[in-house]
Amino acid sequence: MPKTTPEKRRSALFHLCNGESTHSVAKQLGLNKSTVHRISKSASTDVPKSKGGRPKKLQPRHVRLLQHGCIMIRGCMTWEGAGGMRLVLGIMDSDQYIKILNDKVVKTILDLHLQPGYTVIVFQQDNDCKHTSKKTTKWLKSENNKVMEWPAQSPDLNPIEHLWQHLKM
16 A cells, blocks of 8 residues: 655645545545545644534524623622622632622721621621632631521522612612
């Protein structure tokens, strides 16, 4: 069996990388399908496999990318009124959450002129990872704040959801 020339190997890889099927590349270059398949397997680059069967209804060139906007805002509220809000960029972790608590909760206490009787703050927050992390728990204890026990998966108990519902109206 004659050895495949480097030019034919490069040409086969070029055609395969451009989405042509093994069958059509073999036919164009006068090679066996098994040889073309072996060339694609031995290539260090990943060659996309052409799939047989019925083509997809929409080709990639027909599909427009539609991304819905998403804004995450962190806010707090007390019996005395709504507290500060903060725009969150990216995915929030416990460090960012503690920074928001440091910045906004203290500012809310000062802005709303909460009485001295409010020395202990009770946090009502769900069981999200950033709320229950060791770092956050340690910070809450160091600031003498209590956290209300909260059942998992209970959005009806979340007062902020009800507040947002009224704000949207």
